[in-house]
Amino acid sequence: MRHFFGLLLGVVVTAAVLLGAGWASQEVIRGAALNLDPSRDWRMLTAIGVMALVGLLVALVLVTRVSPLAAFVPSLVLLAWTVVYVLDVTRATGLAPTGSSVQAEVAEAGRGMLALLSTGILGMLGVALFVPVLMPSRWAGPVRDDEDEYEENVGY
Numbered sequence: 100m101r102h103f104f105g106l107l108l109g110v111v112v113t114a115a116v117l118l119g120a121g122w123a124s125q126e127v128i129r130g131a132a133l134n135l136d137p138s139r140d141w142r143m144l145t146a147i148g149v150m151a152l153v154g155l156l157v158a159l160v161l162v163t164r165v166s167p168l169a170a171f172v173p174s175l176v177l178l179a180w181t182v183v184y185v186l187d188v189t190r191a192t193g194l195a196p197t198g199s200s201v202q203a204e205v206a207e208a209g210r211g212m213l214a215l216l217s218t219g220i221l222g223m224l225g226v227a228l229f230v231p232v233l234m235p236s237r238w239a240g241p242v243r244d245d246e247d248e249y250e251e252n253v254g255y
Contacts, residue, residue: 101165102168104165104166105165105166105168105169106166106169106172108160108166108168108169109169109170109171109172109173112157112170112173112228113172113173113177115152115153115156116153116157116173116177116221117176117208117212118205118208118212119150119152119208120149120150120211120215121207121208121209121210121211121212121214122146122149122208123147123153123211124146124150124211124214124215125207125214126143126145126146126207127143128211128214129142130142130143130146157224157227157228160173160228160231161227161231164237167231167234167237170228171228171229171232173228174225174226174227174229174232175225175229176225177221177222177225177228178222178225178226180194180216180221181221181222181225184216184217191216192213195209195210195212195213196209197209197210197213
């Protein structure tokens with residue numbers, strides 16, 4: 100059952116990294132280009148907060164004892180997209196939701212995804228998320244003490 104919840108958590112982490120970090124990176128780039136003060140622009144403050152939450156979510160997946168599927172699903176998506184980008188840039192950029200038919204915020208997140216992809220940040224994060232999958236102790240369940248399960252009657 101913990102692997103099922105790990106799979107669901109992996110999907111959430113993937114969405115947070117791609118959509119959340121993509122949107123936040125575009126907002127921070129916009130603010131830097133316009134030389135905005137982050138303390139006076141609420142969108143930049145929100146973007147910095149989203150980056151912090153995505154970082155916290157990724158860190159929790161990396162260090163806590165959840166199912167390794169929680170780290171494997173996003174690492175697989177990020178590494179696969181990076182490999183597609185290396186082999187065929189046109190196909191990889193076509194996977195991001197940047198068209199005029201999507202909502203403006205989603206298109207902005209898509210442009211942020213492409214920025215993170217082209218700079219190698221998604222590949223680097225994919226490798227970091229893949230390392231916990233290689234540890235056999237993450238696949239084993241929690242250690243149970245067998246002595247607690249059986250009680251012996253000492254008295255007659």
